[in-house]
Amino acid sequence: MRTLYISLISEFYKSRKTLAFWAAILLPVIICGLITFGFYSGSEKILGFHYPPMVLWAQYSGAALGVMGLLIMPFYVIFMAFSVNNIEHKNDTWKMLFAQPLNKFSIYAAKYIYAVFLIFTCLFLFASLTFAFGHLLQVLVPKYNFGQYNPSNLLINAYAKLFLSSLGILSLQFILSLLWSDFLKPMGIGFVGTIMGIITANVGWKYAYLIPYSLPTLALRITKVKKGTDPLAFPVFTQEIWTSLIYASALFIIGYFIITKKSIK
Amino acid sequence: MGNYAIETVGLNFNFGNQAIVKDLSLQVPKGSIYGFLGPNGAGKTTTIKILLNLLKSPSDQVFIFGKEINSNRIAILKRIGALVEQPAIYGHLTGKENLINRCILLGIKKAKADEMLSLVGLVEAANKKANKYSLGMKQRLGIAQALISDPELLLLDEPTNGLDPNGIIEVRNLMIDLATKHQKTILVSSHLLAEIERTATHVGIINKGQLLFQGTIRELHLLSKPMLEIEVDNIENASALLTKQEYEIVAKTDKVITVPFTSAQKSGELNTLLVQNGFTVSSLYQQKKDLENLFLDITKAN
Numbered sequence: 001m002r003t004l005y006i007s008l009i010s011e012f013y014k015s016r017k018t019l020a021f022w023a024a025i026l027l028p029v030i031i032c033g034l035i036t037f038g039f040y041s042g043s044e045k046i047l048g049f050h051y052p053p054m055v056l057w058a059q060y061s062g063a064a065l066g067v068m069g070l071l072i073m074p075f076y077v078i079f080m081a082f083s084v085n086n087i088e089h090k091n092d093t094w095k096m097l098f099a100q101p102l103n104k105f106s107i108y109a110a111k112y113i114y115a116v117f118l119i120f121t122c123l124f125l126f127a128s129l130t131f132a133f134g135h136l137l138q139v140l141v142p143k144y145n146f147g148q149y150n151p152s153n154l155l156i157n158a159y160a161k162l163f164l165s166s167l168g169i170l171s172l173q174f175i176l177s178l179l180w181s182d183f184l185k186p187m188g189i190g191f192v193g194t195i196m197g198i199i200t201a202n203v204g205w206k207y208a209y210l211i212p213y214s215l216p217t218l219a220l221r222i223t224k225v226k227k228g229t230d231p232l233a234f235p236v237f238t239q240e241i242w243t244s245l246i247y248a249s250a251l252f253i254i255g256y257f258i259i260t261k262k263s264i265k
Numbered sequence: 266m267g268n269y270a271i272e273t274v275g276l277n278f279n280f281g282n283q284a285i286v287k288d289l290s291l292q293v294p295k296g297s298i299y300g301f302l303g304p305n306g307a308g309k310t311t312t313i314k315i316l317l318n319l320l321k322s323p324s325d326q327v328f329i330f331g332k333e334i335n336s337n338r339i340a341i342l343k344r345i346g347a348l349v350e351q352p353a354i355y356g357h358l359t360g361k362e363n364l365i366n367r368c369i370l371l372g373i374k375k376a377k378a379d380e381m382l383s384l385v386g387l388v389e390a391a392n393k394k395a396n397k398y399s400l401g402m403k404q405r406l407g408i409a410q411a412l413i414s415d416p417e418l419l420l421l422d423e424p425t426n427g428l429d430p431n432g433i434i435e436v437r438n439l440m441i442d443l444a445t446k447h448q449k450t451i452l453v454s455s456h457l458l459a460e461i462e463r464t465a466t467h468v469g470i471i472n473k474g475q476l477l478f479q480g481t482i483r484e485l486h487l488l489s490k491p492m493l494e495i496e497v498d499n500i501e502n503a504s505a506l507l508t509k510q511e512y513e514i515v516a517k518t519d520k521v522i523t524v525p526f527t528s529a530q531k532s533g534e535l536n537t538l539l540v541q542n543g544f545t546v547s548s549l550y551q552q553k554k555d556l557e558n559l560f561l562d563i564t565k566a567n
Contacts, residue, residue, distance in 0.1 A: 007370070098318075099349070101342035101371070
């Protein structure tokens with residue numbers, strides 16, 4: 001446990017000055033900031049729709065969720081899996097890392113957990129900023145009715161689903177980035193996978209849930225709120241989430257065996 | 266086994282079908298500076314990686330401090346500091362941060378980073394990003410990283426690579442210091458014998474994965490047979506005379522004849538012989554083949 005902890009601290013120490021780390025913070029700030037600005041500058045038009053408070057929140061948070069879930073999230077996950085491993089490929093430091101008196105599982109697990117942590121941080125910030133900026137909008141444009149509905153359950157459920165459904169992609173991309181030191185192979189496969197995932201999810205292919213890349217899209221599709229229904233009715237642990245978790249744990253174990261067998265050239 | 270810091274027993278290692286290390290039996294005594302010599306591509310780095318368990322060796326072939334490496338990986342690595350090939354440095358971190366990261370991984374005090382920086386003379390560049398370092402500075406930082414845990418055994422793969430003459434001397438003195446004052450065992454690889462000659466107490470020479478010589482530096486010197494070089498006029502006739510008198514001529518240039526040196530008396534007799542036959546001997550001296558040539562001979566022979 002101690003070696004896992006120090007490996008994790010080291011991961012943070014190494015990456016705290018890299019784009020990968022800051023992307024986890026900047027991405028939600030920028031996207032939520034832009035959407036909030038849109039709701040602020042276009043407030044008159046939006047007020048014209050006379051949305052009930054719940055639907056207003058759904059529209060507002062859906063803007064970020066839609067962009068995230070469909071496009072940015074898979075690529076963000078692919079990028080995280082890449083950058084956590086690339087820091088060692090680029091500096092040729094695998095040999096140094098594995099020559100330390102640390103067990104290989106700790107080194108491997110710390111990297112994986114750190115990537116999960118970065119994704120979690122990013123999504124947590126998305127949820128928190130959506131909540132905070134929504135209330136900020138209420139202050140700036142008092143005619144909005146953000147204050148009349150508590151969106152925390154909606155946000156927590158939606159982002160929890162997005163987070164869990166992306167773990168399958170993470171594990172898969174993590175292995176690819178572990179094996180290949182170049183940018184193009186894992187990115188290329190991830191890109192093709194994501195496009196395929198979006199298409200299969202959108203055409204409603206029966207087995208789309210078996211493709212890890214389609215899971216975030218599938219997971220979010222169910223959270224689309226219809227007028228008048230209770231948005232809290234959707235369950236978090238659906239088929240997509242279970243599939244994602246099974247993929248994540250199976251691939252995590254496979255990745256560990258790859259690491260133990262890997263010769264450090 | 267107890268006296269060896271490193272012992273390999275008939276170690277074999279292949280990359281696919283290609284044998285990189287063949288039947289290698291290293292014996293590195295505790296407290297020694299072991300010069301691990303060989304031309305580029307001889308298998309030195311591969312051997313060092315095996316000693317660090319980065320490359321998996323067959324079981325019961327590699328022993329560090331008497332312990333089998335595959336079953337005692339972590340316990341052994343705790344006692345080793347290493348510099349393998351180019352130093353493993355995070356370019357986006359400063360020199361000091363690189364060392365602090367190592368302190369984190371090893372669970373040692375961060376103050377050790379400053380201590381190491383001054384030891385390798387990088388105090389002024391401590392807060393400069395490592396990818397802005399010169400090759401020599403990176404090498405020093407690599408050495409600092411290897412030393413930071415105060416290990417009993419140091420594996421240094423071509424540590425003077427990229428260093429200027431001053432830096433080379435510093436590293437050399439540092440190694441001697443560590444071995445004599447701090448009882449460390451150091452295995453240092455190089456493709457230059459001249460560099461090893463001044464520091465090493467023991468030498469292993471490897472070529473194409475095979476160990477061709479292993480012993481103390483004195484034993485290596487003994488291998489080199491002394492020669493007698495004779496500068497004489499009328500070389501052709503002189504050598505004809507020597508051949509007739511059953512001297513073995515090892516080499517002949519247009520000024521110098523080389524014969525094996527046997528004793529001072531024999532050299533005198535040879536001189537008299539030449540002078541009595543009317544040759545002018547302008548000089549006659551004993552020449553020991555230097556180790557560089559010996560090294561070339563040893564590695565060429567295989």
